[in-house]
Amino acid sequence: MQRHLLSKLIQSVLLLFGVLLLVFFGVRMTGDPATLMMPREATTAEVESFREAMGFNRPVPIQFWDFLTKAIHGDFGKSLHYKIPAMELVLGRLPATLQLAGVALLYALLVAIPLGIIGGFHPGSLADSFGRLVAILGQSVPNFWLAMMMIVLFAVRLHWFPSFGRFEWKSVIMPAFVLGLPTMSRIVRLTRSSVLEIRSEDFIRTAYSKGLDPRVIYVKHVLRNVLIPLVSVIGVSFGYLLGGSIYIEAVFAWPGAGQLIEQAIGWRDFPLIQAIAVFVSVVVIALNLLTDIAYVIIDPRIRYGERTSTST
Secondary structure, eight states: OHHHHHHHHHHHHHHHHHHHHHHHHHHHHTSOHHHHHSOTTOOHHHHHHHHHHHTTTSOHHHHHHHHHHHHHTTOOOBOTTTOSBHHHHHHHHHHHHHHHHHHHHHHHHHHHHHHHHHHHHSTTSHHHHHHHHHHHHHHHSOHHHHHHHHIIIIIIISOOSOSSSSSSGGGGHHHHHHHHHHHHHHHHHHHHHHHHHHHTSHHHHHHHHTTOOHHHIIIIIIIHHHHHHHHHHHHHHHHHHHHHHHHHHHHHTOOSHHHHHHHHHHHTOHHHHHHHHHHHHHHHHHHHHHHHHHHHHHOHHHHTHHHHHHHO
């Protein structure tokens, strides 16, 4: 197990280095960063002065080393628009994005897991048909279109929920529903297929033949094994929700990191774009690492796989 976790940790560090490399050279692949960051009406002298102040006139390897050493300490420079440290801005918007992604994931789990379990235990039933319909709609309906329709219906016509902002608890309901719908549909399908597969295993038939209580079989044998694939999907889904919240936050004017990166792109605020891209990547990499750790804890086949292979 220790070797497995050490391997995952090394992969995470290498992946983070690759992200920093892509973020650094991504700005420079679009052209001269000084020209891109400065206003269009800036004179040549102003561009040259800005290039010297930002260090863009130095050799690229030295620029990358300087960027890397500062990025490790969370220093991405000051935002060109807000004139304050870029990472400070990102951390200030983080609670709103975490709230939106967390509520979206929570509602997806609360709806999807029961629907998937019922569908797996009672295939062909009315509840199973409803769960499959929800899964199909979640995969096929475009999020931005659904967001617009919900605003028109529930905010403009019925006045049930606010159409924008983060002012009260009801503000999160519509954006969280739209953001979490694709995740919910994936979890419904995965849970249903996992339950159907596990029910046909030999150890389940053996448990029934021993006369065990069906509730014990469902909880101890079926649900425990369903958790194994679900853990991986949940960890990846939360990272997807953090990254996919950009356009949802833009539609609902949700004051999170997604809205901030949309504004930063429009303002050509590259220090802020770099800070957001690296921060979100670090969060996703950390989530994947935690998911691998949880997977090892839940699945004993990985926990004892190293010992078994050594003994054989």
